[in-house]
Amino acid sequence: MSRRxxxxxxxxxxxxxxxxxxxxxxxxxxRGGLAVEAxxxxxxxxxxxxxxxxxxxxxxxxxxxLVLELDGxxxxxxxxxxxxxxxxxxxxxxxxxxxxxxxxxDREDYLNSIGNNVAxxxxxxxxxxxxxxxxxxxxxxIAMEMSRLMSHLVWMGTTCIDIGAFTPFLWLYQERENxxxxxxxWVGARLTTSATRVGGMAAxxxxxxxxxxxxxxxxxxxxxxxxxxxxxxNGIWMGRTVGIxxxxxxxxxxxxxxxxxxxxxxxxxxxxxxxxxxxxETYDFDVAVGTSGDVYDRYLVRIEEMRQSIRIxxxxxxxxxxxxxxxxxxxxxxxxxTNATSQMESMIHHFKLVMEGPRPPIGEVYVPVESPKGEKxxxxxxxxxxxxxxxxxxxxxxxxxxxxxxxVEGHLLSDVIAINASIDIVMGEIDx
Amino acid sequence: xxxxxPPYKSPMPGSAREAAGLPEPSTPRNVPHHGxxxxxxxxxxRERFPEAVVRSHVMWGExxxxxxxxxxxxxxxxxxxxxAHAYNYLVDVTAVEYRDGDQPLEVVWHLRSLPWQRFLRxxxxxxxxxxxxxxxxxxLYAGADWIERECYDMFxxxxxxxxxxxRILMWDTYREGHPLRKDFPLRGRFSRAEQLSQALSIDSxxxxxxxxxxxxxxxxxxxxxMKQRLRGALGGPSPEGTSPEADKEGKQ
Amino acid sequence: MGLIxxxxxxxxxxxxxPLPSSSDASSQDSWVTSRLDFLVNWARSSSMWPMPFGTACxxxxxxxxxxxxxxxxxxxxxRLSFSPRQADVLICAGRVPFKLAPVIRRxxxxxxxxxxxxxMGACASTGGMFDNYAVVQGIxxxxxxxxxxxxxxxxxxxxxxxIMMLHRKVQxxxxxxxxxxxxxxxxxxxxxxxxPSRIDELSEPFGNSVHQTRSxx
Numbered sequence: 023m024s025r026r027x028x029x030x031x032x033x034x035x036x037x038x039x040x041x042x043x044x045x046x047x048x049x050x051x052x053r054g055g056l057a058v059e060a061x062x063x064x065x066x067x068x069x070x071x072x073x074x075x076x077x078x079x080x081x082x083x084x085x086x087x088l089v090l091e092l093d094g095x096x097x098x099x100x101x102x103x104x105x106x107x108x109x110x111x112x113x114x115x116x117x118x119x120x121x122x123x124x125x126x127x128d129r130e131d132y133l134n135s136i137g138n139n140v141a142x143x144x145x146x147x148x149x150x151x152x153x154x155x156x157x158x159x160x161x162x163x164i165a166m167e168m169s170r171l172m173s174h175l176v177w178m179g180t181t182c183i184d185i186g187a188f189t190p191f192l193w194l195y196q197e198r199e200n201x202x203x204x205x206x207x208w209v210g211a212r213l214t215t216s217a218t219r220v221g222g223m224a225a226x227x228x229x230x231x232x233x234x235x236x237x238x239x240x241x242x243x244x245x246x247x248x249x250x251x252x253x254x255x256n257g258i259w260m261g262r263t264v265g266i267x268x269x270x271x272x273x274x275x276x277x278x279x280x281x282x283x284x285x286x287x288x289x290x291x292x293x294x295x296x297x298x299x300x301x302x303e304t305y306d307f308d309v310a311v312g313t314s315g316d317v318y319d320r321y322l323v324r325i326e327e328m329r330q331s332i333r334i335x336x337x338x339x340x341x342x343x344x345x346x347x348x349x350x351x352x353x354x355x356x357x358x359x360t361n362a363t364s365q366m367e368s369m370i371h372h373f374k375l376v377m378e379g380p381r382p383p384i385g386e387v388y389v390p391v392e393s394p395k396g397e398k399x400x401x402x403x404x405x406x407x408x409x410x411x412x413x414x415x416x417x418x419x420x421x422x423x424x425x426x427x428x429x430v431e432g433h434l435l436s437d438v439i440a441i442n443a444s445i446d447i448v449m450g451e452i453d454x
Numbered sequence: 455x456x457x458x459x460p461p462y463k464s465p466m467p468g469s470a471r472e473a474a475g476l477p478e479p480s481t482p483r484n485v486p487h488h489g490x491x492x493x494x495x496x497x498x499x500r501e502r503f504p505e506a507v508v509r510s511h512v513m514w515g516e517x518x519x520x521x522x523x524x525x526x527x528x529x530x531x532x533x534x535x536x537x538a539h540a541y542n543y544l545v546d547v548t549a550v551e552y553r554d555g556d557q558p559l560e561v562v563w564h565l566r567s568l569p570w571q572r573f574l575r576x577x578x579x580x581x582x583x584x585x586x587x588x589x590x591x592x593x594l595y596a597g598a599d600w601i602e603r604e605c606y607d608m609f610x611x612x613x614x615x616x617x618x619x620x621r622i623l624m625w626d627t628y629r630e631g632h633p634l635r636k637d638f639p640l641r642g643r644f645s646r647a648e649q650l651s652q653a654l655s656i657d658s659x660x661x662x663x664x665x666x667x668x669x670x671x672x673x674x675x676x677x678x679x680m681k682q683r684l685r686g687a688l689g690g691p692s693p694e695g696t697s698p699e700a701d702k703e704g705k706q
Numbered sequence: 707m708g709l710i711x712x713x714x715x716x717x718x719x720x721x722x723x724p725l726p727s728s729s730d731a732s733s734q735d736s737w738v739t740s741r742l743d744f745l746v747n748w749a750r751s752s753s754m755w756p757m758p759f760g761t762a763c764x765x766x767x768x769x770x771x772x773x774x775x776x777x778x779x780x781x782x783x784x785r786l787s788f789s790p791r792q793a794d795v796l797i798c799a800g801r802v803p804f805k806l807a808p809v810i811r812r813x814x815x816x817x818x819x820x821x822x823x824x825x826m827g828a829c830a831s832t833g834g835m836f837d838n839y840a841v842v843q844g845i846x847x848x849x850x851x852x853x854x855x856x857x858x859x860x861x862x863x864x865x866x867x868x869i870m871m872l873h874r875k876v877q878x879x880x881x882x883x884x885x886x887x888x889x890x891x892x893x894x895x896x897x898x899x900x901x902p903s904r905i906d907e908l909s910e911p912f913g914n915s916v917h918q919t920r921s922x923x
Contacts, residue, residue, distance in 0.1 A: 077806065077809055078759060078788075078809060078810075078813055079788070080758075080786075080788045084760070084761060084762075084765070085761050085806060085809075104622060104623065105621075105622055105623035105624060105625070105805055106761075106803065106805050106806045106809070107761055107762060107800075107801070107803060107806070108623040108624065108803050108805060108840050109801055109803055109836045109838070109840050109841050110633060110640075110836065110838040110839055110840040110841070112608070112634060113633055113634055113638075113640060113838055113839070113840075114640070114836070114838055117640055125835065126835070128763075129762065129763055129835075132762060132763035132766060133766065135763075148485060148514050148515075149514065151485070151487060151514075153483065153484060176766065176769075179769075179773075180769075191773065192773060192774040193774075195769070195770065195773035195774055195775070196773075196774050196775065198770070199770065199773075199774075199775045202770075212767070212770075212861065213763055213766060213767060213859055214763060214858060214859065273596075275542055275543055275568065276542075276595055276596045276597065277595075277596045277597040278543065278544050278545070278595060278596075278597025278598075278601075279597070289466075289467065289568070290466060290467055291467045291543075291568055295467075295468075295479075296467050296468060296479060296568070296571050297479060297571065297573070298479055298480055298481045299481055300481065301481050302481070303478065303479065303480050303481060383487060385487060385513050385514055386513065386514075386516075386518075386550075387513075387514050387516065388516060388545075388546075388564060388573075388575070390545070397545070399545070399546070399564075401546065401548065401562075401564070403550050405552060405553060405554075407553075411550065411551075411552055411553060412548075412550045412551070414546070414548045416545060416546045416564075420600060420601075420604075421597050421600070421601065423600075424597065424599055424600035424601075425596075425597075428596075449761070449762070450762050450763070453623060453803075454623075624805065624840075625805050630839065633839055633840070638839070639839070640837075640838050640839065641837065641838055641839055642838075642839030642840075646843060646847075649804055649839070650804065650807060650842065650847060650848070652804075653804035653805065653807045653808065653842075654807055654808050654811065654848070655808075656805070656808050
């Protein structure tokens with residue numbers, strides 16, 4: 023194996039946007055820096071050291087495994103290994119009816135379960151040719167934005183722990199518990215919601231539920247501001263994140279990144295704006311965009327996204343119309359239970375829907391949504407039967423994670439943890 | 455404390471669309487099953503590659519172009535580099551195998567143009583019996599790396615020109631085949647006990663050595679015996695009961 | 707499976723066991739050892755260090771249990787031991803695919819005796835809704851399990867109830883019963899077995915977590 027050495031920089035080559043030196047500049051020589059001898063190290067067999075992180079490591083947010091080749095403390099090469107949580111979602115989807123797949127979408131990106139439910143049925147409804155009711159549209163917007171908040175809260179809490187701040191985790195998890203309570207009041211489950219059905223929702227929100235949501239909208243920004251004050255201008259936090267793992271806009275697009283990872287690099291791509299769904303074009307909200315594409319910018323973008331989610335929730339609460347939640351279409355929506363036991367026609371519909379399931383026409387759809395991780399889409403192919411031929415999940419975290427060697431190589435070992443946290447990986451979605 | 459962001463830099467999504475004076479995107483409503491406006495890139499493709507474009511259709515508002523396998527790399531390169539199309543974002547690479555065994559297996563590329571806010575689906579049909587091999591587009595999109603590896607892992611489709619085509623979700627020595635193929639049973643080919651004993655014998659420290667780590671970038675520099683060993687781990691001897699296609703693919 | 711240990715039959719263990727007393731004629735233990743057992747078990751059950759083997763959704767509920775509202779610190783468990791060498795109870799939270807099976811087994815083998823296992827959630831206990839080619843149908847096919855927690859995922863209250871059940875189980879253990887704590891003999895024929903000299907070789911010059919110091923002269 024060829025011997026590699028790292029040039030140590032002398033001078034000011036390799037400054038980031040804030041004027042701080044980028045650590046361990048691998049490309050110093052190209053920029054005209056001065057190469058000096060590496061400091062003396064104990065005589066180890068071979069030049070570099072291998073270190074294995076994971077698959078069971080608290081900082082890998084699940085079961086990611088990174089094999090790192092180190093020169094001193096600098097990462098020379100990073101080889102990720104994934105698949106430790108591969109559970110065969112896509113295979114199972116080919117054996118289930120469309121409505122039966124919804125519970126699997128909960129467990130795939132489990133931080134964003136209700137958002138996945140909505141994303142999946144949006145695809146199904148395009149495939150079935152159904153237009154949902156106005157009330158259902160707004161309810162789904164509420165669900166998606168709550169889900170974005172829940173995911174970002176976990177991301178922020180765990181990132182704080184990774185970088186060394188424990189207190190915000192406790193504050194943010196308290197807010198997440200409030201969201202859990204709301205979800206529990208709506209669909210009866212905290213985490214695995216299965217809240218949607220093709221053509222509507224499993225249940226309308228109960229009476230008085232909106233008051234709880236309004237109280238949350240009122241109180242949550244205070245907690246967010248507290249954490250913001252604690253972290254954003256914190257010297258340790260900035261020292262660990264500014265200038266770390268930066269990607270340019272061109273690189274980020276070429277790597278197929280999406281979500282906050284892409285926006286932090288300066289590309290204002292948000293599926294809600296560019297390929298709207300659920301009438302998102304009628305809501306007034308901004309897309310947060312970073313400049314330098316480092317860990318700090320990703321953090322800022324996600325904080326801002328939470329504020330924008332609160333704005334969208336406020337508007338959605340105001341415009342929530344009355345009316346039915348489910349479409350009036352016996353081909354896909356179960357009749358009321360009282361009708362099913364008293365009217366022959368409803369009973370037949372009930373029986374056929376439960377036993378055979380709704381059947382879409384032959385076709386295929388790819389409907390993307392903006393999940394907290396990025397662009398998530400379900401690509402479904404139907405051959406006219408009640409089960410999809412192919413159910414493909416476009417996993418944003420999978421594509422985002424594939425850029426990690428590009429981001430960590432040249433940084434210090436401790437920065438690997440910060441970079442990995444900034445990707446916001448969730449292994450259930452990456453491995454599926 | 456509020457955070458302010460400076461104005462957007464290029465490449466700005468939607469910029470080309472604005473320059474051309476096209477309307478803002480909005481939530482699609484009452485999308486027809488067949489028909490509707492076709493993606494303008496298709497007519498350009500027909501002009502530029504008259505023999506390679508087999509057919510195209512619009513279904514549920516999404517345009518699909520069927521192209522020949524030889525031309526798919528050139529077509530995607532053209533779509534990416536031509537500023538009139540600028541499909542600079544690779545969404546997904548995947549495959550579809552139908553339940554009817556006579557239907558061809560389709561490899562699907564989902565491309566997206568951020569400046570034009572357009573979406574295009576490109577398909578290649580691999581007839582039954584044909585080699586499961588398509589060109590890799592990792593030289594065009596760095597993001598295609600893992601997606602193509604996953605497609606190889608799940609379907610056994612070889613992406614010619616991929617720098618590091620290994621299994622990604624299943625382990626390297628997985629012997630049961632490619633799970634998303636239709637001839638692969640839901641619960642796998644082997645019994646649970648056999649699956650568990652094979653899984654427990656995964657050599658989890660196999661990737662610790664420097665040489666193994668070098669595979670990704672310097673496969674060609676490896677000694678011949680190690681190359682042979684790695685090829686065995688990639689294709690592997692086919693298990694009993696695999697389809698003729700899988701057997702053929704294993705011999706390659 | 708290479709394991710020759712047992713951790714007792716949890717179904718046969720009464721949940722509320724009276725304190726050991728010297729008047730119990732069936733007990734062969736003396737007053738001193740039974741009181742010593744009580745003291746040791748009290749200490750063990752009051753500060754169990756959990757090793758969270760979190761893979762999927764259940765890990766999020768485990769985090770919720772450890773966070774401010776449910777506060778695992780009430781059980782003396784706030785010190786999450788992410789190193790198996792310093793852990794008492796392995797909490798397997800989430801589904802375990804086949805690719806992860808050797809990992810969880812190795813982690814279990816790295817934990818020192820006495821050790822217990824909580825299988826949290828339907829997927830860890832039975833495979834749950836993932837009855838397919840990729841998922842282990844219950845981690846009890848790999849490692850022994852003391853408490854199963856149903857739910858998909860279990861609520862934090864369910865996990866806390868499981869922890870309390872485990873406490874009761876620990877309080878019934880006797881030091882005189884050597885079968886409970888028989889150390890696992892490494893299976894030298896196993897593919898996972900690494901020769902100690904090879905471990906030294908890999909870990910030079912820093913030592914490793916087995917020996918903590920440089921072991922080879």
